[in-house]
Amino acid sequence: MDNRLALLCGAALSCLALPALAADTDVTIVLNEELETLEPCMSSQSNIGRVLLQNISETMTELDPSNGSLMPRLATSWEETDDATWRFHLREGVTFSDGSAFDAEDVKHSVERTLSDQLTCEIGAKYFGGMAITPTVVDAHTIDIASDPAQPILPLLMSTLTIVPSETPMEFTRDPVGTGPYELTEYNVGQNITLTRRDGYWGDAPTVTKASYVFRTDDAVRAAMVQTGEADIAPLISQTDATNEATDFAYPNSETTYLRIDALTPPLDDLRVRQALNMAVDREAFLGTLIPEGAEIATHMTVPSTLGADEDLAVPAYDPEGARALLEEARADGVPVDTEILLLGRLGNFPNVTEVMEALQSMFADAGFNVKLQMVEVAEWVKYYSKPFAAGDTPALVQAMHDNNRGDPVFSMYFKYACDGLQSGICDEELDADIAKATGTPGDGRAAEWRKVFARAHDISADVFLFHMVGFSRVSERLDFTPTIATNSELQLSQIEFN
Template identity: 30%
Template sequence: MFIRSAAAILALTTAAAMAQQTDITIGMQLEPPNLDPTGGAAAAIDEVVYANVFEGLTRFGPDGAVLPALASAWQVSEDGTVWTFTLRDGVTFHDGTTMDAEDVVFSLDRARAEDSTNAQKALFAGIESVEATDPGTVTITLSAPNGNLGFNLAWGDAVIVAPESAETNATNPVGTGPFTFTDWVQGDRVELTRNPSYWGPAPALETATFKFISDPNAAFAAMMAGDIDAFPNFPAPETLASFEADPRFSVIVGSTEGETILGMNNATLSDIRLRQAISFAIDRQAIIDGAMFGFGTPIGSHFAPHNPDYVDLTDAAAYDPDRARALVAEIGEVPTLRLMLPPPAYARRGGEIIASQLREVGIETEITNLEWAQWLEQVFKGKDFDLTIVSHTEPADINIYARPDYYFQYDNADFQALMEKIGTTTDGAERSALLKDAQKKISDDFVNAYLFQLAKTGVANANIAGLWENAPTQANDLTGVSWTQ
C-alpha cells in the first residue's frame, strides 16, 4: 500500500511538473492613468487593454498589417466614401450584453462628438455618418475618400464599447476581448482573466498580471528573481547583456513606432532661431549611446525609418554646436528653459545629457522630474512647459502636427492644408510624395528636436512564445502568447 501511494504521488507530481503554465506576469514601467483607451492619451493604457480587453472593427497584427477584428469583412464603394462593415456573429461584451451594429454606431459617434474626450479625435474627423443597416452591418459614410479608414479604426482609440458601461471603463473596463478585467491594485498591478465566452479562439493563458515597476534597477532584480515572466519594454538596456548570457531568458530586440523627441512648446519658444539653436546643440548619437546604450536609430523628423515613405532628414539638424552658439548670440539673452521629464529612462537619462549639451552652447535649463500622471496633466493637457522628452508610440501619427491645440502648439495653415490633402489622396505615389513633403515641412520649421526611433528591447523567460518582437502599436497582445513547457 505504501509503495502504491508513493508511486501515485510521484505520478501526480510528475504530471503537475509537466503541466503547461497558464498564468503570466508582465512587467511595465508606467502605470496607466485609467483603463479606457477611448478616454486617455497614455500608451500604457493600450499596453494593458489593446486586443486583450477591448477590440475594434479592425486591429493591428504583429507586423503592422490591418486585420479583421469585430468586423469579419468590409467593402468600399467605387468613389471611396462609403465603407460597409460586416460584423461577426455571436459577440458579447464581458457583462453578457450583445455587441451589434448599434454599439458600433454609439462608439464611433461618441468618439467623434463635439464634446468627445478621445485623445485621437482627429482619426474620426472625416466621418459624415455611421449607420446600422441591420444588427450585423454598419455603414460609414465619409465626407471625402480616405483609404486609411481601416488603419484608423485599428487604433486603440477606436475600440467598440457599450453604452451601458462606457462611462465606467476607466476603472472597470468592459470590452469584447479574450480577457476580462479582474482587479486593479493601483500603484501595483492590473489582473486579467481568460474570457470563457470569447467569440474567437481561446488564448492559451488563463490569467495575466501586469505589474508596474518604474525603477530600472528594480525591474532588473524582479526579472532575475523570476517575479516577472516578461518585460516587453525593458527599461534598463544597459543590463541586456546579462540576460543574453543567461539561458533562462530570451532578449527580444525589435522596432517601435516611437519617435522620441525633445518636444518644444512653440508658444513659449516662438523664435525659430531658438528652436534651431536647441536642435543644432543636440548630439543624437551621444543620447542614444548614453541614455539607451546604443539602442535607437537617429531621426530628423516625426516619421519611422522603417516606413516606406520615410525621408532621412537627420542632416537638416545635424549636431553643430558652433552654429548653435552663433544663433544664441544673435538672439541675445535666453531665459532658463523648463525641461519637464516623465519617468521613462530614455527621458530621465536623455534629459541630463541634453541639459549638458544645451549648457555648452549657452542655453540653461531647469529640470523637473514628473510622474506620469503629472506629465499628462501639466505638459500634455496644460501645455505648461518649455521642453520635454517623450516617445510618440502611436502609428504613423505625423497628423498631430496639424492640431494647433496639441501640446507643442504648432499652428501652421500650410501644414494643416497638406495633411487635409493627404487625407483625401488615394493614389499611392501621390500620397507618398505628400507624406515626404510633410516630413520636410516640420523639419524645416524646427517644430521639435527629433532624437531617435525608440527600439523595442524586451526580456522574457526563455520558455515563453508569442510575444511581439516589434511594436506597430502600443500593445502587449497576449492572444497568441503561451508557455512552451
C-alpha cells in the same frame, strides 16, 4: 527572492508585496509605469494599450505587424460603397464581458464617443483629427462609416478604435467592458491589475488563464524579477540588462523620442531659437551610451519605414557655438532669449530617461539657454503633453515618445502638428494645408504629399527630434512568446503559449 533582487528592491524601495506565480497558465507582467486610467479610448497610449488592447477592448480590424496586412477582428469584411463611405460587416454571436450582445449600435456609439467633444479621447485626437466621421447603422450587423474628407485608409484607421457597449457613458471609466477574451477582475491603484480569461469569448480560448500586472520603475529590478521567476515578462528593460540570450529580445519598437517645442510661446516662437535648440544637441554622443547603439537618429516624427519618409532630410549639425550666435542674433532683435525654459521629462518612459534629460539640459546650457529640468510621473506629465498645456505661458520643451507602427503618417501628423492638434505645439498655415492634402490623397500620390509634410516640419524646426528607438524585453523561458514591433503598444495575452 535571491540576494541580487533583494539588494535591487532595497535600493528602489519598490518591490513590496511581490506576487507569487500561481497556476501554470497564469502570468505576471512587470511594467515600467503605472496606468493613470483604464479608459479604452485612451489605449493608443502605450502603457494603457499594453493592458487593454485586444485583451479587454477589441477593434474592428487588426494590423498584422509581421507583414502589414489588415485582418478581420470584430468586422469580418468591408468594402467601399462610394469614395467617402466604407461598409463593415460585423461578426455575429459576440458578447461583451457584461453579457450584453455586440451589434452595430455599439460600433456607432464607440465612434461617436471616441470623437466626442465631451471627453478627450487620445484615440480620437491621435487618429481621427481633421476629419468628420459619420457612422450609420444599416442593420444589426452592418454599419456604414463615412468620412469627410474621404479617407482611403479608413479600414486601417478602424484598427485603432476600441469598441465599447452602447450604454457606456460620455465619461472616463475605471471598469472597462469589452468583447475581448479577458475581463478586469482586480485593480489596486499603484499596485497591480488582474485580467482573467472569461467564458463566452467569440474566438478561441487563449492559453493564459490570468494575467497580473505589477509596476516597477527600476529597469534592473524588472529584469531581475523575470530572472528569478517573480515575473514572466518585462516588456521594457534597458540595454545594459539585456545580457541573457535565452530570455532577452531586441526589436525596433516604432517609437520616436523627441522634445515637443511649445512654439507659440516666446522665445520659442522665434525660428532661430528653435534652430538653436536643435543645434545644441549632440545626438551622436548618446548612441551606445545612454541610448542603445541600434537606435537611429531621427529627422521625422515617424520611423523611416513610414510612407513618405524622406531619407534626405538632414540631421541638425551639432554646433553649440552656432546656436549661441543664433541666440545673440535673436536677442539683438528683442527676442527674450534669456527667459527660463521648462524642460519636462516623463519618469520611467524609457531606460535612462532621467540621465538623457540631464545630459540635454547640460547641452542646452552650453549653447546659452536657461533651462530648468523637471521630471514627473506620467499622470502629471500628460497635463503638459495634451491641450490645454499645463505650462501655460511658461515656454516649455516636453520630452515624449511617439509610436506609429501602422505605416501611414495619418496616425501621427495631424494631432502632432496641425493648429488644432491635441499635442501640437505649433501653428503653421502651410503645414496645416499640407497635412490636410496628404490625409485625403489616395494611391500612388500619397507618399509624395506626406514627404512635403515632413519637409515643412523639418524646415520650421517644429520639434527637437532625437531617436527612433530600439526596445529590449525579457521573457521567461517557461513562455513561448517573442516580442515584436507591436509589443511596445499592445501585449496580446492570447499570443502567449507555454513551453
